[in-house]
Amino acid sequence: MVIIHGMEGAVDVCLSYGICNCSHPPPVFRVLNPSFFKEIICEDPGVPVNGYKTNAKLVYHLNDTVYFHCNDGYTMNGSISNFCTESGEWAHPVPVCGESTTTQDTTTMSTTEPTTSHPTTTTLATSTTQDTTKISTTEPTTSSHPPTTTLRTCTWPGYIPEVVQYVNGLETNKLATYYDELPEGTFLVSRCTFPGEYVLRGSSNRTCSDGSWAGEQPSCVPADTRIVFKDYRPLEFRSNGTIIIQPRSQLIIYCHVPSNKVARFESQNGLDAVYLAKYGPSTMVIRLSPPRTSHSGRFTCRSDNSTLSHTAYVQFAGN
Numbered sequence: 580m581v582i583i584h585g586m587e588g589a590v591d592v593c594l595s596y597g598i599c600n601c602s603h604p605p606p607v608f609r610v611l612n613p614s615f616f617k618e619i620i621c622e623d624p625g626v627p628v629n630g631y632k633t634n635a636k637l638v639y640h641l642n643d644t645v646y647f648h649c650n651d652g653y654t655m656n657g658s659i660s661n662f663c664t665e666s667g668e669w670a671h672p673v674p675v676c677g678e679s680t681t682t683q684d685t686t687t688m689s690t691t692e693p694t695t696s697h698p699t700t701t702t703l704a705t706s707t708t709q710d711t712t713k714i715s716t717t718e719p720t721t722s723s724h725p726p727t728t729t730l731r732t733c734t735w736p737g738y739i740p741e742v743v744q745y746v747n748g749l750e751t752n753k754l755a756t757y758y759d760e761l762p763e764g765t766f767l768v769s770r771c772t773f774p775g776e777y778v779l780r781g782s783s784n785r786t787c788s789d790g791s792w793a794g795e796q797p798s799c800v801p802a803d804t805r806i807v808f809k810d811y812r813p814l815e816f817r818s819n820g821t822i823i824i825q826p827r828s829q830l831i832i833y834c835h836v837p838s839n840k841v842a843r844f845e846s847q848n849g850l851d852a853v854y855l856a857k858y859g860p861s862t863m864v865i866r867l868s869p870p871r872t873s874h875s876g877r878f879t880c881r882s883d884n885s886t887l888s889h890t891a892y893v894q895f896a897g898n
Contacts, residue, residue, distance in 0.1 A: 621663035629653045630676040633738050633755075639663045642814070644772075646755055649676035659756070732760035733787035736767070741777055741799040744769050745818040763787055770820050771799035775806030775878075775891040804842075804880040804889040807833040822893045830870045834863045834880035841883040847876030870895045 619641040626632050630649040639645075644662040649655045657674025664670050735757060736744070744754035746761070748768040766786040771777035778801075782794030808814060808822070809831035815823035824830060834844035834852065844852035844863035852863040867874055875895045881888035 619663065619665060619667055621667055621669055624661055624669045625673050627655070627657075627674050627676045630655070630674075634740070641665060642810075647674050652679055653677060654679045731763045731790045733763070733765065733790060733792055734760055736785075736792060736796070739769075739796070739798060741772050742769055742779075742797055743772055743816070744797075748818055750818045761787055763790075767792070768818050769797040770816065770818060772816070773814075774816065774820050774822055775808065775889070776802060778802045778889065802889040803837065803887040804882065805833075805835045806878055806880045806889060806891045807835060809833060817894075820892065822891055824870055824893060824895045826896055827869060829866070829868045832865045832867070832878065834865075836861050836880065836882050836887060840887065843881050843883055843885075845879045845881070846874075847878070848874060850874060872897050 621639040621643070623635075623639070624632070624645055627647055627649065630647060630653065633646045633648065634644060636643060641663055644660055646660050647655065647658070653676040655674050655676055658671040659674070661669045661671045661673075736754065738755070745768045746752040746754055746757060747766055754767060764787060766784060769779065769781075769783050769785070771779050777799040779797055779799055781797035783797060785792045785794040785797075787793075808824070810824075810827070815825070817823060832844075834842050835858075836842045838859075838861045841860045842854075842863045844865060846852075846865065850865050850867070852865045854860060855862055855864055863880075865878075872895050875893060877890055877892055879888060879890045
């Protein structure tokens, strides 16, 4: 017998040889909490005057994030990023791009040509001829200039949808804040913006070498099995791909597989997963009320025959 969360009663199933067991009364469906299924949409956040935004979409849902940039010659005043909140409003106002004011210091350099000394004349007297022989000796001039070294650089790789790139692997140095060429030896660590819902293709680590980026340009594609966090606050992600969950009273984690598959949701700590009547056997959920640090670990969403599988690593912050 299969028990589905959100359903009162039992579900009759057919046996493998075609005989159905219909001994149970018809089940009664009920919605446990309609707010869990509410679709939240934010209007277009707009763009700053003398600027533009990236990560734009036709429709913005809860936690969708955009990034603002200023045109050359302008400086941003405000938040570089914005996200759609539970209220259907954006978390921050559109920033302002004001004209940059730069002052150049003028330094006057006075150059004086060096004084050239005349050659030193040495007089040698010989006793046999009584002649005077003049020998002119001049010290050689040495010019020592340090060798010129050209530092090779790589062009800014540009924005890649659903990909976050960290400069030298540092979480505080996201590539989105850089617009200039990057020096030789710089390396980029790439991760998907939503590790539970996307899979990284290409090179996760690339290094600037000989003026170009080594490796294959990364991209993020939707995973066949998705791990979705139902929450009204943006999630945090580490450069190693770990999802960070800050303290909250409740969290629901979904495991979605294709509709023709049966979901299996497993956690490293053996948390209970149940089916939802709204989605049928292709979705399982884990409810945490509240999430605890002991819940941290590996979460795997897979199909029942394990042909499709996706894993996310989650760290729950302490209360």
